[in-house]
Amino acid sequence: MVEFMMPFTIDVNLQNGIIPNAPIVQTRHLSDLQGLFADSAAESALLAENPILYEVYEATENPVVEGHLRYSTTVIYPGKVGDEYFFTKGHYHAIGDRAELYLGLLGEGYLLLQTPAGEVHALRMLPGTAAYVPPYWGHRTINVGTENFVFFACYPADAGYDYASIAEKGFAQIMVERAGKPELVANPKWRT
Numbered sequence: 001m002v003e004f005m006m007p008f009t010i011d012v013n014l015q016n017g018i019i020p021n022a023p024i025v026q027t028r029h030l031s032d033l034q035g036l037f038a039d040s041a042a043e044s045a046l047l048a049e050n051p052i053l054y055e056v057y058e059a060t061e062n063p064v065v066e067g068h069l070r071y072s073t074t075v076i077y078p079g080k081v082g083d084e085y086f087f088t089k090g091h092y093h094a095i096g097d098r099a100e101l102y103l104g105l106l107g108e109g110y111l112l113l114q115t116p117a118g119e120v121h122a123l124r125m126l127p128g129t130a131a132y133v134p135p136y137w138g139h140r141t142i143n144v145g146t147e148n149f150v151f152f153a154c155y156p157a158d159a160g161y162d163y164a165s166i167a168e169k170g171f172a173q174i175m176v177e178r179a180g181k182p183e184l185v186a187n188p189k190w191r192t
């Protein structure tokens with residue numbers, strides 16, 4: 001017997017990305033991403049201040065089971081560690097074949113995608129850009145602007161998070177500021 005969940009709507013504040021009634025499920029400070037930035041000296045120096053890099057608002061009413069979707073907004077603050085722009089930790093989905101869709105709401109950023117072998121693609125995201133994360137790709141978002149970079153994400157409820165591979169190896173390429181502009185360069189810390 002199918003159990004029918006009641007349909008519903010949610011509101012997303014398009015001025016700031018906040019989903020009213022959705023708790024902040026993640027507040028990530030620099031210390032939560034320690035070791036992920038290429039410039040270790042700049043990272044250590046900024047740790048004294050330990051700024052918040054990003055926050056995630058996730059609507060939590062949906063069951064975390066196969067067949068359902070979950071959704072959230074992520075607000076990444078502007079800033080850099082050395083010349084590398086603030087980014088999210090990045091992860092593969094624990095169930096690798098689960099895809100995801102991002103929709104840019106505010107600001108200017110990049111979605112960095114990586115295969116486990118280290119093939120990287122960077123997709124520019126502006127308000128209105130819908131960016132697809134195909135199954136099996138690791139993904140990280142980066143704020144390359146001077147304002148908050150905010151995006152909506154929708155993903156299979158059972159996708160889960162594998163942070164360990166990224167924490168261990170990082171991304172093969174990183175986004176740094178060169179002559180005032182974002183540029184993708186090889187990550188000196190990347191381990192194959």
Ligand code: PAN
Pocket residue numbers: 056072074088089090091100139140141153155159161
């Ligand atoms: C997103 C991310 C969110 C924060 O909702 O979880 O942007 O990034 P990290 O999880 O890498 O810290 C998503 O991709 N969910 O699957």
Ligand code: ZN
Pocket residue numbers: 091093100139155
């Ligand atoms: Zn994801």
